[in-house]
Amino acid sequence: xxxxxxxxRKPPEWMLLDxxxxxxxxxxxxxxxxxxxxxxxxxxxxKEDRTTVMQELQPVVEGLPEMKDGxxxxxxxxxxxxxxxxxxxxxxxREQAAKSGGSAAVINRDQSLSIMINEEDHLxxxxxxxxxxxxxxYAALDRVDEELDGLVKxxxxxxxxxxxxxxxxxxxxxRASAMLHLPGLVLSEQVNxxxxxxxxxxxxxxxxxxxxxxALANLFQISxxxxxxxxxxxxxxxxxxxxxxxxxxxxxxRRKLVEDQPHKVLDHVGRAYAALRYAHILExxxxxxxxxxxxxxxxxxxxxxxLGRTIDTLLVEIQPAHLQINSQRKLGxxxxxxxxxxTLRQRLAGxxxxxxESLQPPVDPEPPVI
Numbered sequence: 001x002x003x004x005x006x007x008x009r010k011p012p013e014w015m016l017l018d019x020x021x022x023x024x025x026x027x028x029x030x031x032x033x034x035x036x037x038x039x040x041x042x043x044x045x046x047k048e049d050r051t052t053v054m055q056e057l058q059p060v061v062e063g064l065p066e067m068k069d070g071x072x073x074x075x076x077x078x079x080x081x082x083x084x085x086x087x088x089x090x091x092x093x094r095e096q097a098a099k100s101g102g103s104a105a106v107i108n109r110d111q112s113l114s115i116m117i118n119e120e121d122h123l124x125x126x127x128x129x130x131x132x133x134x135x136x137x138y139a140a141l142d143r144v145d146e147e148l149d150g151l152v153k154x155x156x157x158x159x160x161x162x163x164x165x166x167x168x169x170x171x172x173x174x175r176a177s178a179m180l181h182l183p184g185l186v187l188s189e190q191v192n193x194x195x196x197x198x199x200x201x202x203x204x205x206x207x208x209x210x211x212x213x214x215a216l217a218n219l220f221q222i223s224x225x226x227x228x229x230x231x232x233x234x235x236x237x238x239x240x241x242x243x244x245x246x247x248x249x250x251x252x253x254r255r256k257l258v259e260d261q262p263h264k265v266l267d268h269v270g271r272a273y274a275a276l277r278y279a280h281i282l283e284x285x286x287x288x289x290x291x292x293x294x295x296x297x298x299x300x301x302x303x304x305x306x307l308g309r310t311i312d313t314l315l316v317e318i319q320p321a322h323l324q325i326n327s328q329r330k331l332g333x334x335x336x337x338x339x340x341x342x343t344l345r346q347r348l349a350g351x352x353x354x355x356x357e358s359l360q361p362p363v364d365p366e367p368p369v370i
Contacts, residue, residue, distance in 0.1 A: 001062070002071040002109060004082060008325060012089065012111035012128070015312050019131020023299045023362070024247050026179040026219065026312060027128050029090075030137040030236075032145055033164045033173040034123040035155040041165045042102075042118040050102025050118045057117050060151050061106045066144055067115070070108040076101045081330070084321035090128065092116055113140065120165045121173075123148070132243060134176050134236045142232075161228065171228030176236050177206075178243050183218040183296045184253030187268065194249055195220070202226055203242060217288035217315060222246065255361040258300060266356050269297035276348055281334075282341040287318055294348075301360040307351060318343055 014027050035041055039053050054074065062072050075083060075096065083097040092105050096119040104117040116124040127141040148154075155163040161171035169175070185191040195205045206221040222243055224235050257265050272293035275282070282290075291311050298307040316322060318340045324331050327339060 002069060002107075004071065004073070004078075007071045007107065007111070008085060008322075010109075010111070011313055014112065014128055014130040015309065015316075017130040018309075019129055019133045021247055022131040023308070024181055024250050025132040025243065026181055027090075027130060028132055028134045028137050028178050029126055029128045029176070030134060030141050031124060031126040031175045031177075032141055033121040033162070033166075033169045033175075034125070034145070034148070035163055035165070036122050037153040037155045039122070041120075042122065043120060043165055045102075047101050053122055054102050054104050054117050057122065057152070058104050058106065060148070061115050061117065061123075064144060064147055066113055066140070066147075067106055067108050070106060072106045073104060075099060075103045075105060081321050081324050085325055088316055088319040088321055093119055093124070095119055096124075113144065115144075121169075132178060132240070132247070134178065134240055138174075138176065138232060138236055168225065169227050171226075172230065172232050172235065174227055174232050174235060175223055176239050177221050177223030178239070180220050180222060180243070180246060180250070181218055181292065181295060182220055182246070182250050183292050184250045184257060186218045187264070188253045188257060190249070190253055191220075194246060198222060198242060198246070201242065203239065216285060217292040219292075219315075251362045251364060254296075254300065258359060258361040262356075262359055265296070265300065266302070266354065266359065268293045269300075269302060269354050272297070273303075273351070273354055276344045277351070278345070279341045281337045282344065283337050284318065284320065284340065287340055287344065288315065291315060297354055299362065301358045302354040302356060303351065310347065314344065314347060317347075 036053065039045065040049060042050055058072060061067060083092070086092040086105060087094055087097050089111065091107050091111060091114045093116065096103055096116050099118065102118050105114060106117070107114040112128055114126050125141055125144060127137040129137040157163055162173040164170055164173050182191055185194055198205055202225055204223050204225045206223065207215040222239070224239055272290035275290050276294060291314055294303065295308050295311045297303040298305060298311070320336055323336050323339050323343070331339065
């Protein structure tokens with residue numbers, strides 16, 4: 001199996017690939033919740049019962065073809081910083097990182113599939129892909145689900161579908177989401193209207209790390225809220241339609257900013273460039289905001305077009321647990337702010353200054369040939 005050090009060093013596959021609409025949609029994620037038929041759900045089980053379920057499920061999950069040579073760990077064997085690293089890489093949830101025992105994570109080698117054992121449900125399985133690629137993410141997870149269904153018995157009701165710890169997950173047990181980078185809508189002060197419209201049609205808008213978290217770096221998660229009474233392809237198709245509309249709104253907002261307020265765009269990108277290249281103390285929130293503006297500059301042509309991939313990597317690498325694990329010691333908040341600034345200065349040292357004369361409105365991608 002893969003060691004934690006390898007997992008830390010190896011970037012997730014989604015960071016290396018350019019999926020559909022990658023300038024706006026960072027990732028697509030599909031998650032399935034499943035429980036065993038018989039044992040109490042994790043939140044109602046004693047620690048020894050959770051441990052028994054974990055010991056039953058962990059070798060089964062490790063044996064799946066998709067998880068060959070992956071990472072598998074009883075989370076009781078990881079310290080708080082290592083667990084937080086997995087949260088920052090979006091491989092486990094904050095809730096699972098807080099579990100005291102009887103919980104495990106199994107992650108495939110390219111980090112596109114991760115399976116949490118004894119989070120809120122016995123199994124929380126997720127597939128993550130680059131760009132707007134929900135159908136591919138679901139297809140990969142559906143194969144894993146079918147394989148597990150032949151190896152263990154899931155709790156299922158003919159009327160209510162898959163039984164889950166939270167009633168909102170009843171039915172398919174599926175949550176599909178996309179992480180969108182929306183600086184155009186934020187700078188043009190339209191993002192709240194878009195969020196309100198999305199909420200009205202039954203979708204949820206969350207921050208960088210899911211429910212109850214802030215939309216740092218102008219990143220917003222859009223996901224379905226209802227899982228009962230709809231089939232998985234219907235949920236995904238409806239979510240895709242909404243996300244495509246948001247993509248159009250974001251491109252229009254960027255286009256209007258470039259045409260009507262070019263100096264505003266150049267000022268935000270220029271200030272971000274200066275801060276990230278030369279600052280010696282950077283708090284996490286400020287660094288993420290400035291990286292968002294640098295990514296916008298890359299998308300609009302005033303910075304190198306391949307800078308976006310570096311920025312997506314840095315969004316993870318400058319998080320508190322990553323900084324501490326790389327420095328091999330626990331750091332206080334001020335030490336982290338200094339190390340964060342140093343890391344960014346080093347990683348962005350070769351980036352040329354923004355070129356105002358190259359500022360271009362976004363170009364809509366060519367429609368696929370059918």
